Amino acid sequence: MFIPAVKELAEKAASRLREASKVIVVSHIDADGLSSAGIASLALDHIGMEHEVKFAKKLDEAYADELRASKPELVWFTDLGSGSTDILQDLECIISDHHKPVAMSGSNTNKKPKTLFDFDDVPDSDFIQVNPHFVGRDGSNDISGAGAAYLVAKALDPELRKLAHLAIVGAVGDMQDRELGRLQGTNREILADAENFGVIETIEDVNLFGRETRPVWKMLQYASDLQINGITDDYRGSMDFFMELGINLKKGENWRAWVHMNKSEKRLIIRALADLVSPEEFIGEVYILPMEKPGTELHEAKEFSTLLNSCGRYDAAVIGLDVCKGDRKEALDLAYGLRKGHRKQLVDSIKIMQEIGITQMEFIQFVHVGDMIRDTIVGTVAGMLFGSGKIDDRKPIFALAMADDGIKVSGRGTRQLIDAGLDLSEIMRQAVEKFHGAGGGHNIAAGATVPPEKVNEFLELANEIVGHQLSSS
C-alpha cells in the first residue's frame, strides 16, 4: 500500500484551500486548539482568503447539524474532526488533527480508514485529513493539532514557517514533550523550522511550570509531578528548601522567579534538587519565544499554552485566538486577567455594558462605560457581544471609556460588515484628523482617543462615515 508522507497530505489540503473562496475554521478550545486556529487564521490572512473562526467544545451531532445548516463552502477543522468523520457527511472539509481517526478507534479496526492512501482512487466525497495516524505515527506525541495545521500552512506558503512557534506552543499544551522531556517525531522537524526562523530558542534547563513568572518557591511547591515529601504542596517546606541554600527569594519588593536566578544559584538549586529526585524529572528542553518579553507568560511555550488554556476554559477562546494572532494589548490584558482567575472582570464588563444599555444610531451603535470598565479592555469586550443576541449584529459597535488622555473610543465590526464595506480604521483616521486625537487600527477593529467635549461630534461623524461605507459598496 502506498503510504503518503504527512507532507503530501498537507499539500493536498493546501490545494483544496486555495480553490475555496471562503473558509470556516472550526477548532477546539484548549491551548492546542487555539494555537491551531491561530495558525489557520494567520495562514488564511496571509493568502488573502476570507474566513471565519469558530470554536467547538466538542464536535457532536448537534454541532455538525448547526454547521451544515449554515451551508459553508469549505470547513477547515483543526485539532478535531478525525474522530468525528462519521457525523460530518455532506460537509466539504479538510481536517488537520492528531486524534485517532474514526475507523481506527474502538474495536472496528479492520475497516479501512477513510483516507487518502491513494490520492487518485479517492472519491471526491472523502475527507482530506492531515493526521499522523494515517502515516503510521502516534498522534499523542508525534505532532499536535497545531503541528498538523502548521504543515498545511507551510504547504500554502513556505514563508509561513514563521508560525512554527505556535505549533510548538500547541504541542507543549498537549504535553507532547512530557514523556522524554523533549519534543519528538514530526514535532522535532517543526522545532527545527522554528529555530531556523528565529521564533523559538531551545534550551536545556529546569522545565517546571512557571519558570518565567512564578516565584521560584511557588514553582517548586506546585510542581506536582515531582512529589517531594515536605516540599510539594507545602509552601513553608518549599520556601525553606531555598532559604537553606541561601537563596534570596525576593529582590526588593518582588519575588524572584527561576529565570531571575544567576548561574551559581541555579547550579546550587539543581544539585540540591537532584539529591531528592532524579534530574530527568525536572530538567529538560525548554522552548523560548525570543521575540516576546522575558519574564512574561508569552516568553516560554509551556506558560504561553497555559495562558491560552485559561481563555478556552472561560469561554473566551476568541481572546486566546487574538493573542495567538499577535494582539499584545487588549486581548493579552484580558488573557492575563483570565489566567489569574479574574473571570469576573470579563463577565462583569459584559454585564455593565448591558446595564448601561447600547444606544442605537442609524448606522452605528455605541455604549459609554465611563470609568466602569478599563479603557484597555473595553473594545475587546464590546466585540465579544457580536453573535450573543445582546447587540445588533448589522451595525458596528463603538465602546467609549474614560482614559488618562481623553475618551478612548474602540470600534468593532464583523466579517459580514467588512464584506459590506465597513472600514473602522478609516473612521479613526478621519476622527484623529478632525479632533486632533490619536488612533488607528484595522478595518474590523480600530480605536482612537478624542477630547471629552468632542464625543458627540465623533459619534455623528462615525455614523455618517459608516452610512457611506455601507451604502457605496
Ligand SMILES: [Mn+2]
Ligand atoms: Mn490537540
